[in-house]
Amino acid sequence: MGDGPILLNHVGCYGYEDSLFDCYHHGVGVHHCSHDEDAGAVCYPDARLVNGDNPSEGRLEVYYDGVWGTVCDHSWYSANSYVVCRSLGFPGPIGHVNNAFFGQGTGPILLNHVTCMGDEGSIFDCSHNGVGNNHCYHYDDIGIRCLQNVRLVNGTTPAEGEGRLEVFHGGSWGTVCDHSWGMDEADVVCRSLGYSSAEVVFYNAYFGEGSGDILLNHVYCTGYESSIFYCSHDGVGVNHCNHSDDVGIRCANDGVTAEPITTTGT
Known part of the structure; x- marks a missing residue:
């Protein structure tokens, strides 16, 4: 309310x-x-990334007048990728790939010669030739790789793929409460980061207490979602947790042996 x-x-x-x-x-x-x-x-974005290995990469498609279409790679700038990634909830871009790297789309090619300053809220707010005005083919479809909106921080050396779980939302990073957290949820995180699965869930701020907002609580995944944000939760920012409840994860990684856990989540 x-x-x-x-x-x-x-x-x-x-x-x-x-x-x-x-x-x-x-x-x-x-x-x-x-x-x-x-x-x-509930609002739906006017852009999406499809045909990638995870939700943060893929062929760029935009929605206009009831139809999804692709975007031409002619004169694509890094500021364009920044606008797209931020509009989709990612911290920023890794880069872009030309020549339909993520496969050729179907339907109309909706945008061409896009030029963004970088602070626009939507790709449609950037300069372009006009919706539907192009001289492109689908082998010119642009693809984008964005930075992940999840990360594991403060892990122990030399182990990799472990740490306190943090998620990106609304322009800042925050932590995740360990209440009701299990292996299904951890598997979703690890696979989205490029690992095969999770090995261990760590409770009670095992990797240290985070700072800032606690963004997710009571996360429930089936284990097959491509992003933790596709799992059920109480709502972004809705929680009754403290940073002493920050969840940590270790993902499956050759040469890393899981340690026993002596604490449990609430």
């Missing part, structure tokens, strides 16, 4: 308005509601 004033009630939109305030409503501040009636919405 929110706090402060309830500003809109009985909102009716046709779907083509530029702002919610352009829709029909009873007047700003006019209502007979309480905060247990606060509306919510």
